[in-house]
Amino acid sequence: MSIEIDVLNGDASWPRVEPLMNAVWPQHVVEKLSWGHVKWAHADLRVLIEAPEDSNGESPNPGLACHVGIFFRTATWNGRKVDIGGIGGVATREDFRGRGLAGLALGAAVQTMRDHEAIKFALLFCEPHNFAFYEARGWHKFTGEIYAEQPEGRIRFEAMAPFVFDFTRAPRDGVIDLCGLPW
C-alpha cells in the first residue's frame, strides 16, 4: 500500500477539502461548540492524503482521507515580531482513523514549516480530548495569553488551548499576539 502526501496551495485545494471538513465538523454540531462562533483564517497551504488503496489495489471509497492546514504569520511574542507557523483543521475521515494518517500529515506539515528558516516555532489550538495526541507528537502546552483579531476587534483568544512546536524558539508563556485571525 502506498500513501501519497501532497502539500498544496490553501485556496486552490479548498474544494477538495470542503467535503471532509463538513463531514468531520457539520454546521449543526460546530455551532454548539465553544469555538463555533470563531472566524478563522484560511490556510496558506494544505497537506492532503487521498484515501489509500486497499490490499487488492482498489479504492472502494475514494476521496480525501486526511487534511492538515498550514498557516504562516508574522505575530508578536512579548511585544517582539516573530515569524511563526500554524496548524489547523487536522481531520481524518472516520473510516480511515487509527491508521497513522494524521500523524503522517502532521509530520509533513511540521517539515514544511521547518523548511521556512524564518519560522521560529509553530502553534496550534485544540480541545482537551486531543491534548495527548499532540503531546505524543512533540507539541507542548503554551500557558501564556493569546490575542487575535475577530470581526469585532482584537480579543483574548481562549476558545481552545494553545500548543507549541519548537524550532529555534521554545515559548511556554508570555503573550502571543497572532496579529490576525486565529487558525
Ligand SMILES: CC(C)(COP(=O)(O)OP(=O)(O)OC[C@H]1O[C@@H](n2cnc3c(N)ncnc32)[C@H](O)[C@@H]1OP(=O)(O)O)[C@@H](O)C(=O)NCCC(=O)NCCS
Ligand atoms: C484526531 C484525528 C485527526 C486523529 O486522526 P488519525 O488519522 O486517526 O490519527 P493517527 O492514526 O495518526 O493517530 C492515531 C494514534 O493517535 C492516538 N490518538 C488519536 N486520537 C487521539 C486523541 N484524541 N488523544 C490521544 N491519542 C489519540 C491513537 O490512539 C493512535 O495511537 P497509536 O499511534 O499509538 O496507535 C481524528 O481522530 C479526527 O479527525 N478527529 C476529529 C477531528 C479532530 O478532533 N481534529 C483535531 C483538531 S485539533
